[in-house]
Amino acid sequence: MLTLLDQLDKGTLWRSPGGIHPPEVKFLSNTTPISQLPLAQEYLVPVPQVGENCTLAVKVGDKVLKGTPLTQGTSIWHLPVHAPTSGTVVAIEPRASNHASALPVNTCVIAADGEDRWCELTPGSIELSNHEIIAKIHGAGIAGMGGAAFPSHIKLNPVSEIELVIINGVECEPYISADDRLMREYSQDILAGIGIIHRLLAPKRIVIAIEDNKPEAIKAMQQAVSHSTLPTGSTRVTVIPTKYPSGGEKQLIQIITGREVPSGSIPAKLGIVVHNVGTAFAIHQAVTQGKPLIERVVTVTGQNVGKPGNYWLPIGTPVEHVLKHTEFHAEADQKVIIGGPMMGHALPTIQVPILKGTNCILVPSSQEIGTTPEEKACIRCGECANACPALLLPQQLFWHAKAEEYDKAASYNLKDCIECGCCSYVCPSDIPLVEYYRIAKSALKQAADEKHQAERAKLRFEARIQRLEEEKLAREAKAKEAAARRQATMTSTDKNAVAEAMARIAAKKAAAAETTADNTPVEVVAADASSTEAPKGKAAVAAAIARAKAKKAAAAAQGADEAESSQQAVSSVQTASSEPSEPTEQSESLSQKDKVAAAIARAKAKKAALKADSDANGDTDIATDNTDKPATETTANAEVDDKKAKVAAAVARAKAKKAAAQQAESSEVTEVLPEHTADAKPESTNDSDDESGNKSSLDAEPSASLSPEDEKKAKVAAAVARAKAKKAAAQQAESSEVTEVLPEHTADAKPELNDESGNKSDSATDLNAPLSPEDEKKAKVAAAVARAKAKKAAAQQVESTEVAEVQPELVADAKPESTNVSGNELSSATEPSASLSPEDEKKAKVAAAVARAKAKKAAREANANSDANE
Template identity: 50%
Template sequence: MTIAIKEIDSGQLWNFPGGIHPPERKQLSNQGSITPLPLAQTFTIPIKQHSGAAGDIIVAVGDRVLGGQPLTHAGLNNGLPVHAPTSGTITAIAAGRIAHPSGLADTVITLTADGEDTLVTMPPLLDYREHGRSELLERIKQAGIAGLGGAGFPTAQKLALQRPIEYIIINGVECEPYITADDCLMREHAQTIIDGIEILLHLAGCDKALLAIEANKPEAIAQFEQLLPQHPQIALRVVPVKYPSGGEKQLIQLLTGQQVPSRGLPLDLGLVVQNVGTAYAVARAVLAGEPLIQRVVTVTGEQVSQPGNYWVRLGTSVADLLAHCGFQPTPTQRVIMGGPMMGFTLPDLAVPVVKITNCILVPSHAELPPAGPEMNCIRCGACADVCPAQLLPQQLQWLAKAKDYDGLEQHHLFDCIECGACAYVCPSEIPLVHYYRKAKAEVRQLAREKVKSEIARERFEARQERLEREKQERLERHRLAAEARKRAQAEAVAKGADDPQDAIQAAIARAKARKAAQAAAAAKQSDDESNV
């Protein structure tokens, strides 16, 4: 990593393999300012909205809560709490539909708002440099902050790793078509984002940050060009428009010329990557004491009459959000959470907005036609040409369909970032990413089953070892008891007679005497009974 520092500091940019240039369609939603969405009457809060373990529920049905009040306890290291988005009453805790491609249900907390929107915050830490690192990390954790760029990894945990960091990279690229949430956030809250970057630098123990923005965001770029001269530790990098330049590994390669190792982490190169929305949330948590209860969401697509960006309280249903934006639902209308490349079609509109929800896309049929029937691969190689991870997408698809999990590992399935570039260019309309996601889920399930099997085997072997140990202990006790009896007998012989045979004869005589006495007593008892 150190060999490139001079070039990185000079502002040099590199390139990454593959990539595509789909229509951007960002002008649909970035023409106005961010609008606060009116409060809904009911909120559905999934207890797990990040990459990690769900917290323990600390409220009960009937409890009245304030906005910003924790509803779960963070629990394990990778756990995060969720908070009440507004004040109201807990009306249910049960399984409910969540925003997930599988349409699975998970535990959700239902909150009925009281309309007062009474909020509670933590004490601001304006002098955060005077507070310990562990205290600041705990504040970020208790605020429930996860990566808002899509992965949802706990921010405090990412910063807590004790490894040297050369640069923090702040990702403001937002390369996926239609989505403009980060663009508008940077336009309107550049100074707060800078405050968050400085807090991240302080926590990481490094003095260099690279803020990357794609060239199609001139207003956001202008905001930072105006403010950053007062913050020399933060360097602005304007990167070319290409999808998926906002992918973590692709952005690292663009800015540093370095490739993250296969199955590796940015930390392996001395880097930490955070989204601009995450930097904003960190600043609000530390400097204002605000937990993460709302985020900016892009609502866009030709079927929405009021597209734009909205401050949305977490737990708001997609139905409530779209109703405010003038959407009239129809039975066949697709609604996508995320963008057209990496998003997924929602099973229904009752699912809630969560921490990693950056966009709700409602396209017309002409705007985003449904995929046609899947046809056979013609081996054109277009998918391999555009893959930013330099994989062999068609080979991965064949291996996935054959359930050749060893082959998938050998072809680096988990280096796939699921950007969808391969499926975008496929002339046979093969849903390649669908196969990769399914294969990844199967590999993970097999790994979990293997762990369970290993645990069961270890328990069985431990039981067998315990039983064998107990058996050997019993045998040893019996052996020691037998030896003790022999020693006692020998000692008795030594004390009672010089000749062991004399002792034996004496014992025999005593036994005969006892028998004779018993026989005499029995005869006497018989005579007495006859005389009676």
């Protein structure tokens, strides 16, 4: 039993299945030596040619020399392309491609300057390492010259042990003689190239395979081998019988070694690498002379070419130029075929370039190729199966491809079809079988691509879902952490903050109590007057009392009959009852200044009550007796305020919710208000007046910007509102301190109140002013919130229209200071929005959206309120 190497040395050949013997027409072109054509005006160099991604190394207008790289790439699959001649880059634009589709591809158009000057070349030497040689081959942009244009440096960088290198000089296509001429004229150079391949791959044997229809080439190569410096016995020329398609890589391996390359595998798995003779020549040029692959031998043949033969054509030469200089004469329905008659493709246009894999331009006369005969039905003769070199069943493939059952065609190993055209050649029914296979192949490829993309999309979708989930968890954790931190800081701050929060709740409750008392303010006055006796400046106590108020309201109403209670007291109580409701209703979304204002107003109310109390004190003994106890109770409560601090945040939030309900009640109260306050001091109404005035004046804005809603925004707005409510609690603490001092200053309530209202507006604007420059975003949000408030107010206004109608008159009666206040507030409210709108359109949009969302919510709440009212 002989080993494979022994059999190789003996020149044993195996029979490859199938194949055909088409008439040889190589005589047309193989008699004349390879010659040059004059330079073309323009060269069309597609970028990139091999490999997907690269960057252009030149730009339009650049001067390039022959051999200048036009592209740079990092991928191992990328092959650089080089300028085929010296000249100027005149355009980089999509041009028709050398492809059956002629679809435009990015092309670098170089206008030749006629000098054809080489750039500086760096010839290599024998000292180069293997790695350097491969880098040089890669840099020279050498692709397989047989037609497939596979990057050669990859095939020269073996991943497995290579035993056998086959140099393919078979050239089985009936018309092409480019390799034939190259072997005849440049056998020494080819051998030098083979030497480099031998060095890189270190195979046990190198076989140069040549078909027996090229005796001159065989002779030249045998001579070159005998003169070469390669180790004796390692290289031999093997002559193989002429048969199409022996030149196919897999077919050639089968002929030389008798081994079949498995489906879906590569020859390197068998320890075999096949290189074309043209590639060997180009490797020699690149390594020893440093010349990049910028020209190749192309057979220009066919009976319609006046000067058929082989030509050195620079890569990028337009086919049109080649045909012009080879005395091409066109006939009707002239076909120009790139590649051989068996595997080539007809060009839709001749304005396309020569590529690295272009080995032939065939311009046949109508006698040579003939018209495509009409396709007839398949008679299932089985000729195609006999001819198929890949041992496929072409008739079955055709059957399924025609029925568009591509998956069934794939199950008949369609992918192993090499599209050699043997089946079409032998078909008695003239069925263009290869066309069907190409369609089926492209459809299968597309389906595979879609499937791949669907998988990618699914992965990305799942990754996104996971990411969103993680973000959500992170956000929750962060919020929790922030809440814990806030709680920690809360306990350490002044207890007054808590007390104030409690006071507000109490005030609300009082308001509720008052409404249950149903328009008997006098009773509440009594309760208030008696309860407010206790506080001595301590906010905590005040809060406690406020709470106590609610409880006592009923008892006080029963026992006391203070009709004589001063009207001032009445009014003050009214403000006390109406105001807490308003600030709380606002506090859910109100800006900080309003918070302060509300606090001040409440403090005022308390003070007023205090004053009234001194008047009514004598009359309401029972009430005072009653209030003493709760007062002390609540001071005790104040000591345990630590716990309440925690509650404060929750309370603030609760406030926001309750506000709606409160509003229903307060609107009733405010309805009553005008009647009482008509006689009473105007100051008391000022507060409510201001706010309602604000509301009505701002009413127009939001309604104008009211437009389609957004749920997300609404959510965001709600979050902002809640945050504000919390912040307000803290603010309240500070403001209460301020207002606590006030009572000591003045004995007379009237001017003092005015001052305060003035202060109020000042502080409001003061607070606002540092805010807006401080942070743009916050300002925006604030503006949006302010606008939203206004809208909400408008909604509320709808309910309490009666109030709104009465109030203008009251404003007229009221002191000018109070109107000033409202004016101030108005301006402060509108200021930020005014300064915003020119600032940034986008931001304004965001703000508007937030405002809109608020408006929506307000409307909803208003509806609920009105329902509650009814």
